Amino acid sequence: MTWIRTDFLIKGKIIKPFLPNDKHPNLKNKNFKNLYPGDQVFIFEVKDTKWARVHAVTKPLPTDYIACTAFLHDLLVDKSNVVVVPLSYIKILKEMPSEDIRISKKFNNIHENSEIPTIRDTELARQEAVDGTILNEFIKKSVPPRPTKRDHSRDTLLDEIKYSLELLNAHIFAVYSKSEFRLFEKLTSIYYSLYEIRTKLNHHLLTSEEAQVARETATFLLNRIPKILASRASRLGKDVIELDYSDTDVSGYKSILSRDAETGEVLSLKTALPPRIALNNELGALVPNYPINIHDNFHNYSLKPSANKKFYHDPPSHILVDFKSVTGSSAYQPPGFAGMVAYMYIRNSKKRLTEAFAVHTNSVEDFVHVEKISAALFRNLPASEIENNRVYLVAVLTEEVDLNIKGTGHTPTIKRVKKGVAAGVADITRIFPRAEGSLQSGEAHNFSIKLFGSYLSKKGHKNMVEDLRGLSNNGWGELVDRIIAGSSQGVAVNPRAEKLVITVKEFKHQFQGNVANQLSSSAPISRIKPIFFDPLAENYERIYLKMGKVTLLGSNAREDLLTFEVSTPNNELITFAKASNQQEKRYWQFISVFPGESIGEIVKVNGVALKNSSKKLPKDDYILLSLYVNGVLAGEGRLLYKSGNRLVEFNKKKTHTIEIISATHNVPMAHIELSTEYVGKVYNSDVSIDNIFQYERFFQNGQKGIDELSNSLVAFTRLDIAQVVKYFPELLSSLYGIIGFSSHHSGPSIEILEDNTFKAVIHLLDTVFGKQDQYLYLLDNFIAKYKSSNQIGIFLLTKVEQIFNRAGSSWNSVSRSVCRVLSIILRISILSMNAPNEQDLYLQTLNNLFKSIAYLLTLDSTNMIDDQVLVMDIIDYIFAFDVNFKGSELVQIMINCIDSIGLKGVGVDELSMESTPAGSRSIKDHKIIIGKLLLILRLLNSDLVKEESSRCILIPKAITWAVDVFLAPTDIEATRLACSVLNAACTALWNDGVIGKYQGDMEICYSLAKFLPAISRTFIKYNKFTRGNGSFKKKRVFTQLFPSTYPFIEFSIDPVVNDESMVEVLVELAITFSFVARVGKEAAGNEGYITILDSRIENDFFIPEKYLASDFHGEDILTLLSGIRYMRLGKYFPETKWYSTYSVIIEGCLCAIELVRPLVIINQLPALDDSESFDRTLWGNYLRSLFKLAVLPPVAVEHLSDVPKSACAKITNDVRKRAAFLINEAWDSLAWDATDEDMLRFNLKKFGGYQVEFINDEFGILPDLMLLGLQRDSECQSVAIKILWSIMISEYILSDTLQDVERQCLLGLHEIYHNNSYKPTSLDQENFIERMKMTVRLDREDEAFDIIYNFIQNLSSFFGTLNYYISVPFGPEYEEDRIFHEIKLKAQIKNAGKPELFNSYIHQMYEKYLSQNDYVQAALSLELLASTYSWDHHIIVPASFRPKFPEQSSFERKEILLKMIANNFVKGNSLEKAADTYNELLDSYNEHTYDLKSFAYVHNKLAQLYLDMESSDKLTPTYFKVEAIGGGFPTYLTQISQIFQGLPFEHITSIHERFLKVFPGAKIISDDAEAIRLKEKATNGRYLYIKTVEPVYEFSDKLINTSLGVRQYARNKDLRFFTSLKKFPGATSVFDLWTEETTYETWLSFPTLMNRSFIKDSKTVKLSPLDNAVRTIAAKNDDLIQLEAFINAALKEKTDYSHYFNDLSRQLAGTVDSPVNGGVGQYRAFFSDSKYQINEESIAKTELLRNAFNDLAIILYRCLNLHGSLIGLSMKSSHQALVELFRKNFQEEIVALRLGEEATITAPSSSRVSIFHNKRANGLMTERANSISNMSGAGSTYSGSRLARSPTNASSVSSNNSSITRSGRASNTSGYPASVIQPGYTGLKGSSLKNGNGSVTSKSINGSGKTNAINTKW
Structure with missing residues (x-):
């Protein structure tokens, strides 16, 4: 039975281990994978009811994290694979519908009866015709995507903890693998704590109080995880990619969500209002320890203001x-x-x-x-x-x-x-x-x-020396004062x-x-x-006695211990104590001090008011002070404490001094400074107080008594709190009595008495309560115990009214005192107004009072500002009158008072920048506008808004007051409070989402929604202002959002949090805007402003002329859209972390657009004949806002991890669908109806029209359209593709090409994937392309088909490049890989008609390499740029800024670039590449021009280059083959092999070290078998397989007997092939040595950019012993030539050559000597071996080996000659031995090549001078030369390879030299003079060398240019 596709994806989980890889270790099938219980699976195919093909979602193992190279912003949370699993191992959970993208008609606007096939239909038809594949096979090949959406709507705190633990587990393993141990410890601690909390909550193991604390702690820990992840202090490494780059947190790991402080659950718009979400988000993100113990402190984080402080007291x-x-x-x-x-x-x-x-x-x-x-x-x-x-x-x-x-x-x-x-x-x-x-x-x-402790200096008066703070050291008694002052005098x-x-x-x-x-x-x-x-x-009576400094008179003794003891000999009832909890004693002993030291002790004297029934006390009594010196009584003094009926107090500023009289001599012996203070109410009362208590007696005395009482009242107003607080209830009741008595009298003196009585009442209240509220409990007690008469309240309110009405002409201290105690006056007045028959009188009095208050508030005087603020604070105290009056009767009174304030004091931020008096005046007035807004805020949070009658009056006024502040001069603090006011109004209207609960609310909502343009304008204004005043700077101190108190509550942010940037006023304005938009949208529905503007509102408080610029036409709509743009851009708060707040703002912005949508669609589309009036700016902003909102991270939640995904989805769940609908509607409204012909051809009913305005230029939508189309949302993709299809048609009709469209699309995609924000996956790309092919309908024979199909293919190709690009991780080790892909991306964009990006990028590379003096890489960079131009004189390319070029033809541009390239290759000593570049330039000249000057220029450059290459002695780099193996490397890196160019002579260990620095922790392997095993095993970890490879260059007779320059040219020319050699085991000698040679072909020839190239292909061949022999001898020749070149170069440059000379000695010794069964001589046996003379190939190889031997003999001859010229005298015998060995072992070659023979010399005079000079050489040199002069019969000198010459010598060869030609070419082309080619030398393979006796010129082989003793000596 075959595999059968399921109708749905079936979700299940593994219930028992399925371990195929463990049971079958050699199993290499990717369809099987180890699965463990709990792993999720999604079944999409079944077979035989036994097997299932599934998406398996598994949790990574710890080894996966160790192997992973991803950074923490790209965490490995789970892995998904398509595998086969037995159905018996799966528990089925539920069915999940999978998305089918084959049909997409909802948004396609296509003709229903169309029979034209889609692009996909055309492709499938062609595929079926070619290879017989049918549609079902196509469907079968496509695996349905794994679902990424999870239903989080019912998630609880425990669910979120579970998700967080899973994610935290991944973070813990990842940070450990990164060696971030500090972060590891913190995350591990949080993990254990969360796990414990979840366990206890889940199993109900806690009490209700403990459970509440546990939930708060869990919320704190959930917030702490992202804080720690985002904290730089938690990291050990300096460079942290995810912290160094913004917007890298694609998955929201650092996101902090708004949570309910009590339950810990994430807040949504269904469970909380926008301001609460924003505030909780701020608190959770910034406030330390929030929300632990918040259940005891909810009031600290409330959005509602505290009740008026006048209503209660602390x-x-x-x-x-x-x-x-x-x-x-x-x-x-x-x-x-x-x-x-x-x-x-x-x-x-x-x-x-x-x-x-x-x-x-x-x-x-x-x-x-x-x-x-x-x-x-x-x-x-x-x-x-x-x-x-x-x-x-x-x-x-x-x-x-x-x-x-x-x-x-x-x-x-x-x-x-x-x-x-x-x-x-x-x-x-x-x-x-x-x-x-x-x-x-x-x-x-x-x-x-x-x-x-305290100490005194023993040097007497120096104790009194003051320190820098002016404090003297008076010993123990003032120690505390010195400590507080920070003095060190006498402190130890x-x-x-x-x-x-x-x-x-x-x-x-x-x-x-x-x-x-x-x-x-x-x-x-x-x-x-x-x-x-x-x-x-x-209350108890007491005296406090403080003892000060003690001074002895007439004594110099500094060591005496002085002790004072106090007692009262006349009064046994008096006791002493120092502490409240000490037992009181009849006497008290003070601290003992030394003379001149202060005691500083205070004791209380109790019982001063007690009466002794058994003993009569004297009228004047005293306290006895007894002074003991060293424990012995020395003197006594008396302190008077009572005189008659008064207690004596010594508490003036000047210290009181008591004399101590000597007990023995009766003379003063000491002074003691002290003070006393009486505390009680029995004694020392003021006379005026006593008179007030006896007011009835004064009334009985008639006019005189009234006057005396009036004078006493005046005197009373001068008493301080210490007197009046003692007798408050008695005083106030007495003053009430005076008012009552006065009401029954009349006359001028009575009026004066009443005025003074009122002033006395005010003084009493102000003194006791006006400046502190601690004693308000006295008032509460008084009100509870005393009942006042009815006329008291009317009397007091009338007096207050009179004072306020006179405020314009008279304002004094009494007036200010009235303002301070006005609330108390109102309170005590209210309680007296309880007579039902006088309600009208009460209301009239109250009206009159508040009219006077309104008048007071209108006065403009800086002296009255503080008092006006005090008065404003009691306006809402009118609620207290609810006891007697209805709220509806009072609300208008308050509104009138608030209206009288106006906008006084607003604009402090605008005027404070001025140095004018107006600026400073505004700062003082600012208190008024602040007080007004706080008052309004309190009113909106009162019960007034619950009553319909007062609600319909108060809320409209509050909205108007708030918006007036918005539009007033700049004032951040007032605007913030206005936001709080507006949010409170919206909260009152929202009513849990039920708009219109009260009759009249709907009209208020309609009017409120009209203010959106005004709020938007305010946001724009403050955004500009705060950007200029430094508010966007990061800081550590913030205030709570939506403040309800002033000054605003400040807090320092959590220490673990990095400095943040947040502009509170902008956040509040954005949230307010969102809330208002949401209220308006809820009220108006889908018709938005059309419904609002068409509705008739009777009491509309919105005034268009005041708040709008164009009555909801173009300018107002544009203002609204501009505000939305700034709001969604963020940056004024951490929008990449505060996802809850950001989601609310996004939702609000979309609601605002939905409100304005009907106005745009209906009013902003001119008719066809008026198309010039089309507002492109407005429509462009409208579309762009929708495109941007639909793709923001909190909306595209599929890229987020579970918890932030859940939180955002609860707020922005339908934002994309709504935005897609609006975009589709707007786009269709811009189109014109298609003609019948176009409809038949393209199958679209509408396209073109005003749509063409948005294809390119400033408002082009294509870049934004790309991101919309790549959303994992079917409606977004459908809309995007429909729009793209219509644009393609329009552009094709306009220009017959889609290049502009393609360019814009590629630019958009380039920007998307180069942002640090989320990047669409390959699945999103495939869906986009597939959906496009399913959507576009076009006949295959249509002339536009190829253009459109190529466009789709180009997009698909660009996606592939992008995927490679994003597969490269961040980090310096992958930077070069990113550059490779970046170049390819920009090249594709250049091909689409946008060259600037590519050119600028190449120029940056070029400049960077030039700054590093890396000229070869600079030239290679320019090669990329040059390759984009053609050799065409007729194509004009525009001027370029980077690099800087004028406008010119393509031919000229490419010509200039190639010259620059060649020049840089020359500077970099890459002469071969420079020659190739000039040759390319020469070819182009031959083909395209006859510019002779250009020909001459290039030939001249080439001639010089070839000469330089001939004498070149540059070092040859080493090359290495490198493979990355293991899951620790990115996938793309493990699928390729590369050749790396190393340094010259670089050892394999050096390249190992370099790679380990780039990839720390990787393991180097060098064994082929191990590399193969690791690759087959698909192991984790990181392994680098590195081995040395050799460049491939031809082993032919063309290189025999040539110079080093020629050999290097042959080696480096088109260097794309490299080999590695592997010996077969079992060889016993070189004659049975078989090897395996692997040849690697690279894509690019070296040198390359980044000094590496991918391997294109590899081939392996088997080499015979003869092949190996040829390679061995050739390698030996190269080594010797290179050493010879190094030594000659050192001689020329006069540098140390000893290292090379030693190497030369070793090489010569190992080559000329022929040990047994070794040495090069053993290879001669190949010449005589008959099996190599059978076929032509073997014969040719044997001949090649012979020529290599000849070449070796020539090189040895030169090297021995060079060695002999440099050898020291002590080593002469060793050199002579080498010469003898060479003569013995290479006799055959010496004879054949006639090495050492002297030729007939017919040289010019210069050569004769050289010979003459040789003959005059010293005897030692002659002897050294003669030692080998008879080696052969001829005396011709062999000049050897050109390697032996200096560049000068090499270029000065006489052209008159006669030579023997080979194959028709001059002999000097071989690199050797003709004198070296002697009879018997067969020459190169295929050459015909003839004997001859031509005269040749003898030349020196000494690279230094010396000729003496070289021609004939070794």
């Missing part, structure tokens, strides 16, 4: 501090050590804020046992002391030491004192959320406090305690009542009291 801040450890390097304890106490308190940079927290231990080590130490809660830290201040946590360590005091009689002593050990501070400012760079609130953070490390580790946690909470005051002393958390009056906590 509870007080509290700090929880816990000990961790204290460390020191010394365990020393002083004598008498009795324990330690650690104190901690909080202070700012100026003053202390809290009491201390004490920890008592016995030693430093005990601090380690932190479980025994309670934590400290510092409560109610005042915001006014924290904001704009540095906050420090101070730690002070003290110790107690017992004193050893001897008896002092009756003088009091103390046995134990306290000493300071160390102190330190930690800056905890970042704990508070309002601080810059604040830490996470509500979490514990570790802090280390470095501890330092104490090794006993060096560091204290603590945790600090900030949280906010409002304690209710006295709950927090009920903590016991044994509680685990100690409550630490503030050091100021705290109305929110328990």
Whole structure:
């Protein structure tokens, strides 16, 4: 049974291992492959219900990654192969329809009844006619493509984790194989974490809280993977291709997706709105640790603004501090050590804020046992002391030491004192959320406090010397101040305690009542009291006593230990304590210090308000200060703390000093500086406060009392917060009472009293609440406890109204205070307006107030800006009136206020660039527009938008306000807030996608959609502005998108992320545009703007004259399309990574085009008679936008990996189909109806018309059309092919050719495949070509058929070249391969009529090689360029810029190029190639011109070249055959073999090293059998098979007896053949040595570009022993000639020749000597062997061997002669031995060639002078010459090969020399003078040499030109 194609692709998976390759190791069938359980298969053919032919998708093995050379942007994730599998091994999952491309009629616009065949039909008919192949066979041959689409619509977070783990697995193996171990460790850690999370979530092993944290952690890790992959810091290598080049991340491995912060699932437009998608994308990409623990901090990332701060207040801040450890390097304890106490308190940079927290231990080590130490809660830290201040946590360590005091009689002593050990501070400012760079609130953070001790210099007054900061060293008491100031005066490390580790946690909470005051002393958390009056906590009376500097009078003792002790002898109820958690004592001992040192300790004095029932206290009381010196009482002083009914405070700026009176002498002995401060409300109240409390008494006293009360109110307004906060509820209730009493009186004094009462109320509220909100809890308590009368609210609002109405003429401090507390006034007023019968009065009062506010906001004064902003902040506080009024009655009031603001303050970015007053004024005004937009944003997020009555008023106004900001002068911050406003309006209208849920919403949506051109114009404006102000630069600090607060929330990006470029305002504008377009599209449907513009809108808030330029005609549409262009281009955010955001923008842009589509189709197509008015620019932009949108990476998702593919598909799923529809519709609308004749011929109903405007030039669509046609989408391909077919017809009708179309297509394809973005695969190309052949219908006999068919074939050919090009990986090792393919691509484009690319590229190569002085490669580059021109005088080629040529004929251009080529070959010493070039030039002259000057020029050049080649002694390169084997190399590289040109004399090990540098990690092999085995095995890894090859040059008698130059010319001419030799085993001698010679033919002759060429063909022949003998002798001759040449060259250049001379000695010794069974002499046996005299071929080879021997004898003669002239005296005997051996072993050749004989000399006088000079040579040289002079009878001198001559000598041979001719040619053509050819020498094969006695000229063979003693001496 045969194979049967299935109707569908059937998806299945392997359920048990199928291992054919393991069971049959020698199996070489590609149809079988090892498959493992879990591998996916797609069945497309079955046989006998037993076998299936499938696409097998397998996961790579680790060895596959080790072998892979791909970079991380081209990762090997899975492998697909077509294999055969038993059906029993497969579990069927489901059927999947496969795409059939044979039929494509939907978009073809073809005539239904057409019988004309398609191109494919024609091809199949021809194929069937030629070889009988039928259609079914064609179908069978084509394997259906493997499906790449996967349904991700229901993917959960667990599914995405699974996909990510699979991909992460591939990344881990790949980076390990690349030795990126740092990246490997990070990815491995993420893999394990994700795997663990998925396991726990999948099996429900977590609690709900743990599961939430796990999902957040998984989301964080999923976002972290692409961050690490994109991070340069994670890489070890410097050059990382995927990071060095942009847009290389084709698969989206570095893409970061927008995910739901709670569930972790990818967001789509069905589950989230555009601004949320964009914000979450930004947060996931940039914010560190997002979204871990976000479930506790959702408000930090909300798009909705926080409620008006006036509606609520932040509870007080509290700090929880816990000990961790204290460390020191010394365990020393002083004598008498009795324990330690650690104190901690909080202070700012100026003053202390809290009491201390004490920890008592016995030693430093005990601090380690932190479980025994309670934590400290510092409560109610005042915001006014924290904001704009540095906050420090101070730690002070003290110790107690017992004193050893001897008896002092009756003088009091103390046995134990306290000493300071160390102190330190930690800056905890970042704990508070309002601080810059604040830490996470509500979490514990570790802090280390470095501890330092204090010391005083022993040099007395030098202690007081100030440091550079102006700080003096006053010892221990000011140590903390010096540490904070950074001073080193008196600061040193104490090794006993060096560091204290603590945790600090900030949280906010409002304690209710006295709950927090009920903590016991044994509680685990100690409550630490503030050091100021705290109305929110328990109230108790206390005095804080601070001790300062101690000074002894009249004493120089610097070592005395001074100790102060305080007590109150008259009042036993008073106690002392330093820390809140310490037990209070009747007395207190301060830290002991030395004279002149500051104590710096603060203690609280409690019980000052207690009454002693048993004892009457004195009216004036004091605190006794007792001074002990070294433990002995020395004096006492008194500090007055109470005088009558007041407590005495010494807290002025000037320090108070107390004298200490000596206990023995009763004279002052010391001074102590100190200060006291009373905290409480019983004593020291102000008189004005007391009078206000007694206001009723003043009213009873009549007019005088009213005046006194009025004066007291005025005095009250001058009190500070320390007084008024103590009595807030009492004061406010009393002021209410005054207002109530005043309402029953009248008169001028009452009016004054009312004004003063209002001012007192304002002062009270402003002082307590206006500048901080910490005490607002007092107001809450007051409102809960006190009820105000009805007239209070009306009174206050009326007074405020009066102040605002007078703002234009009077504005003072009271007015500003009113603005600060206006919200509180409104609040307390509202609660009084609860009488139902006075609602009208209330509403009237409220109206009047807001009218005055509107008036205030219209005033233009810089002094009032801050106050106007404050007033704006309370406009929405009107919601509080909902208690008594309807929202509909209030919304208009607010709108009137907002409208009064206008656009005041907008344009700061435009005006700030100016140095004019207007610029600085605008910066101040900017607060107003910001405040306005924040207000609007709050309104849109209130309940107002839920009520239809207020919604229809508010949303239109909000849209107008926002767009007005867009079109106002440039203001980035205001525009960003306007985007937030517009998005909030769209959100309100969207209603989960249900447009029109409320009546009137549809009209609002219609009006909103009309603003798209205005938003587009805004985007263009800001795009231009931000590009000019540096906003596009990469940075590390950004703000959150769509801000709802001001200043905008800034954050530093994740450290693992590289610097990014993002322009927030452009992202927000693009998202806003997309959202508006989507709302408009949803509302209007497919008819777009036609529906919108035709609809009658009663309250249309869109004003065309204000927001449009041409009322939705050409200019507005073009503006819209231009904005879309800039939006889709990206670059203003990381669009290659933020795919979710990019997808939303793409979707929005397409919605906008769909809206404008009807306007373009209907209004922008002029009639035929008005075709000149056709707007080509508009239509060009319209089409281009559609083409570009349809092919962007988030749309062409098939190239993405699973997770980004899923995310993008959820947003852009149908974008391509919609775009294809729009393109097809637009293209058809541009066409004109075809004539009957054209319809019959081309089978298209419409084509041409306005379509021809878009074939070429600026708006040509063909390059974009190519990418659309290569989409893996049937509708895109169908549309593209239909358009291309119509263009081909139009162009053919216009110009009878398709060259322009082909050129544009090739250029488009070239651009597609040269971008770093995704590249269509060969499958896409095949589908395109196949679909085109299925679509195009044309009669085979039509004259256009060949043109169109050739066009299709050229495209197909170009695709093939492109595929080779893209198969070359990135990286320097493949750069030359890319150049090869690049040249071919550009050559094809040049053939299509676009030469500029090719010419420019060749010129770049030429310039590069010239800069490297590589003239041969430069010449070869120009050869490529020259080959594109013809020898034609009639073709004029245009001027060229690169290379620079004028306009000229093709003949002239090629002539110039060939001259340049030849010149460069000469410079590069490639004389053979230069001669070939001149010969080509000569041939062209012969054929095309009779320019005699040109003939002369070329002949002259050739003559010189041939002479130079004759004397050339250049080095010959070595050549190597190289093959790449193994899966580690790209496929194209393993399918070819190459010949590489090495360096001269380069050894095989050298080429090995060079290749290993290019391909690190590759393994070199040199064994043929191993190479064959590896290739058959198809192994992984990278193997390089390298072996040396020899150039093939003719082994003929033409090269016998010739010079080195001739031999090199023969070798290098047309050098395309190379050989390698392999010996057969078993040979015993040279007579049975058989070898195998493999000859390789290359495509190009050397030298070549890149010094290599592919092998075209290879042949292997068997060589006989005689063949091997000829080659051996010839090789020996070449070696000797080359050595001779090197030595002569060295002699001429006067350089060292010793190395060559030694080689010559060795070569001569090995050649002239004939050891047993060895040496060259053994080859003579071939001459006498009868078996080689049987046939002509053997006879000819034997004769060739004889001639080679003769050649060898001549060369040896010359070399011995040269050797003899250079040999030293000590080596004379050795040389003589060589001569004797030569005479003995080459006697036959010497005699036959008459070597050494002297000829009859008839030379000119110059030769006679030479002979005369020889005869006068010294005796030694004569003796050396005579030693061999009698070797033969004749004395003729043999001049030898021309190799022995210098170039000068070689070119000066006398033309008068008589010579014997051979084969009719002069004897000197053989390279030897006639004197060498003696009778008996048979000459070259085929030559006829005759005996003769001609007179010859004797010549020197010394390359240096010397003639003495050379003619007759060796």
